Amino acid sequence: MTKEYKTFAEFYPFYLAEHSNQTCRRLHFIGSSLVIVVLLYALFSGRLSFLFLLPLIGYGFAWVGHFVFEKNRPATFQYPLYSLAGDWVMFKDMLVGKIRF
Numbered sequence: 001m002t003k004e005y006k007t008f009a010e011f012y013p014f015y016l017a018e019h020s021n022q023t024c025r026r027l028h029f030i031g032s033s034l035v036i037v038v039l040l041y042a043l044f045s046g047r048l049s050f051l052f053l054l055p056l057i058g059y060g061f062a063w064v065g066h067f068v069f070e071k072n073r074p075a076t077f078q079y080p081l082y083s084l085a086g087d088w089v090m091f092k093d094m095l096v097g098k099i100r101f
Contacts, residue, residue, distance in 0.1 A: 002078050008085055015086035016099070018075050024065030025094065029101065031061025032091040062087065 005011035019025050035058045042050035059076070066074045076083040093099040 011082040024070040027065035
């Protein structure tokens with residue numbers, strides 16, 4: 001049975017526990033970084049067709065991290081919106097050094 005989280009603050013500790021493997025976190029970070037790069041490129045170059053790559057890049061790196069290194073099922077399957085928010089909060093936390101890269 002899936003636990004229902006009422007707030008993101010309640011969900012985030014679960015999200016972090018699902019990302020205990022350093023390689024998995026690094027793959028998330030790389031995928032998120034590439035999403036930003038491709039998004040900026042598509043917007044500034046006017047090549048909006050590149051936007052279709054965003055979910056492929058973001059989820060591709062993350063899912064390899066989960067299936068190959070973390071050996072768990074990505075939280076996005078159960079909690080898609082909280083998981084997406086968790087990706088970006090974890091990215092920020094890694095960027096500022098709050099979470100080990």
